[in-house]
Amino acid sequence: MLRDEGYIKYNCLWTETAAIKVAEVSGLNVWRKKLFQQGLLGVYPDGISFGNVSVRKDEKQFIITASQTGKLAVLNENHFSLVTDFDLKGNNLTCSGAMRASSESLSHAAVYTTLPNINAVFHVHHAALWQQYLHKLPTTDVQAAYGTPEMAFEIQRIVKNQEEKHAGILFMAGHEEGIISYGETLDMAGNMLLKIL
Ligand SMILES: [Zn+2]
Numbered sequence: 001m002l003r004d005e006g007y008i009k010y011n012c013l014w015t016e017t018a019a020i021k022v023a024e025v026s027g028l029n030v031w032r033k034k035l036f037q038q039g040l041l042g043v044y045p046d047g048i049s050f051g052n053v054s055v056r057k058d059e060k061q062f063i064i065t066a067s068q069t070g071k072l073a074v075l076n077e078n079h080f081s082l083v084t085d086f087d088l089k090g091n092n093l094t095c096s097g098a099m100r101a102s103s104e105s106l107s108h109a110a111v112y113t114t115l116p117n118i119n120a121v122f123h124v125h126h127a128a129l130w131q132q133y134l135h136k137l138p139t140t141d142v143q144a145a146y147g148t149p150e151m152a153f154e155i156q157r158i159v160k161n162q163e164e165k166h167a168g169i170l171f172m173a174g175h176e177e178g179i180i181s182y183g184e185t186l187d188m189a190g191n192m193l194l195k196i197l
Pocket residue numbers: 050051104123124125175178
C-alpha cells in the first residue's frame with residue numbers, strides 16, 4: 001500500500017477499451033449538461049476540472065464521467081468510464097472505457113456500496129451553497145480530506161444516518177466547495193441540487 005504524507009495514495013487501474021454504449025450514458029449526460037450550465041461542474045482558472053456525475057450499472061459497477069472532463073460543455077460516450085471494482089480502505093479503483101474514471105470516483109463508490117437503493121450520485125462544486133449549508137445540512141468531518149479513505153468513510157457514515165430520511169445531500173468540509181447529492185433516480189439526485197440552488 002502506497003502512502004504519501006500520511007495519506008493512502010489513490011490508485012486507479014484503468015484498462016483502455018471501447019467507449020461505453022451511448023444508451024448507457026445518455027440519461028446521465030442530460031443531467032451532466034444541466035449541471036454544467038448551472039456552473040456546478042466546470043473548470044477553475046488554473047485548468048483543474050471540478051464536478052463529476054455517475055449512475056449505477058448493477059450491484060457492483062457504476063458509470064462515471066472521466067477524469068478532467070469538467071471543462072467540456074458537451075460530453076460524448078468517450079468521456080465516461082465504467083468502474084468495475086473498488087476498495088475504499090486501500091483507495092484502489094479498477095475501471096475501463098475510452099478514458100480513465102474521475103479521481104473522485106471513490107466518493108461515489110462509498111454511496112453505492114452503502115445504499116443499494118441509490119442509483120445516481122452527483123458531485124459538484126459551488127462556493128456560495130457550500131458556505132451557506134456547511135455544518136447546517138449533513139457535513140463530513142473537516143479532518144477528512146479530498147481523495148482519502150477517510151473521506152469515503154465519512155460519506156458512508158452520513159448516508160447511513162440519512163437512509164431513513166432520504167435526505168439525499170451532504171457537504172464536504174474537508175473539500176472546499178464540495179457537495180454530493182444522491183437519489184434513487186437521476187432526476188431525484190439532480191433536482192435535489194436545483195432545489196437548493
Ligand atoms: Zn470535488
